[in-house]
Amino acid sequence: MNIKEKNIFNIQIKDFFMAAIFLIVFIAFLLTGCGKKEKYNGYYIYGLDATEKKIMYEKCSISKKGKTDVLIKRFISKMSKEPDNINMKKAIPDDVKVDSFDINSSGDLSLYFNAAYGNYTGVAEILRRAAIVKTLSQIKGIRGVQFYVSGQPLTDSNMEPIGIMTSNSFIDNTGSIGDYKQKTTLNVYFSDNTGKALVAIPVDITYNATISLEQLAIEQLISGPYTIEGVSKNNVLPTIPKGTVLNKVTVKENTCYADFSKEFLNKEDNITDYVAIYSVVNTLVELPSVNKVQFSIDGEQVLKYNQNINFGEEFERNLDLVRETK
Structure with missing residues (x-):
């Protein structure tokens, strides 16, 4: 066999294997295609x-x-x-x-x-x-x-x-739930400029199901009043100490369980103990799912707040601290 014949033979062998591979891929494609066409009727x-x-x-x-x-x-x-x-x-x-x-x-x-x-x-x-x-x-x-x-x-x-x-x-059965967006207005309670009374500041919130309203309300308290458009520093004061973290918030049988980091106990000097506590309580009780609030610090029950208030009990709304605003 001369060189020319040998090259022709090699080309024929190569073509044969290429054809065989193509045939295998084609059959596999047909089988896969048939599988996709089968519909589940159950x-x-x-x-x-x-x-x-x-x-x-x-x-x-x-x-x-x-x-x-x-x-x-x-x-x-x-x-x-x-x-x-x-x-x-x-x-x-x-x-x-x-x-x-x-x-x-x-x-x-x-x-x-x-x-x-x-x-x-x-x-x-x-x-x-x-x-x-x-x-x-x-x-x-x-x-x-x-x-x-x-x-x-x-x-x-x-x-x-x-x-x-x-x-x-409901949205796509296997998709994210981030599209469950709703709008609401929350009354968030901050201290007045004397530190002895609460004022209700309405806040418009757009939220979805991934975050509870209880968490959003507390996060707004932690962020402070000055993050809200139109709120003057001369009229209201923040009530939650800087550095405070909300560890967890849950609601069971209309009682909201709010667990804060230890910084929550470092009360601001310019507000009273009751204003600090009922800022959180009154804000949460504004929500339809909450009637009472139970506090804990880093997962543990603290019996006294600033040595003055029984902190281990459940708190209900206190409107006596609320100052009327125009």
Whole structure:
């Protein structure tokens, strides 16, 4: 075989292997394409991701055959059990129970939860609600879902009934919840210029479900009055000492538990003890979810504030300290 024939032979071998590789890739593409075209026609069970920041889902083996009430019971049971996916949290926690449900002729499903559901607020509640609604909305004949807690309609932060919800009431099932934006006006209480009374300063706030109103209210107190447009330094004084950090804030059964860093105890000299404490209390009790406030410092209960006030008790609103403003 001369050099020319040898080169032609090598080219033919190369072409053969290239053709073979192309054929393999083409077959793999066809197989992959066929897999993508297959549609899943079953049900999904929705839940939360491990960080409780977004919704997840997994396939469910529940048969589509069956009466509506039977399917509802099966879905509720599924959402109350741990998911197969270890990175997913169930939508209905252990302490929450669906006592009963009913569905009217229009397809509106009413779920009656026990009182424990009221312990969930903010992100955790919205995502659980979204997961439950999205799961049950898959059942044919269900137009919308309404929540009741201890027999009363579930309400929003303004104490307005949330009403009927559909799957479209919530954003993309696996997306971020940063788009749940709402606007509200909070009355934030600072000290007057004498340090002996409180004045209510209205603050317009745009927020989303990732931050609770309780946290936003306290953060505004920590930031101080001078960060609010139109507030004069001659009229009001800050009430929370510089360097104070809000470690945690939670609400359970209408009591707000606010845990501050130790700097909170370093009261400003130009205001009274009561003004310092009730600046926080009155601001938080303005919120519809709060009736009382319980303080702690770095996770521990402190019995006395500045050696004068019993700091271990729950505090209620005190309007006697509030000065009328024009």
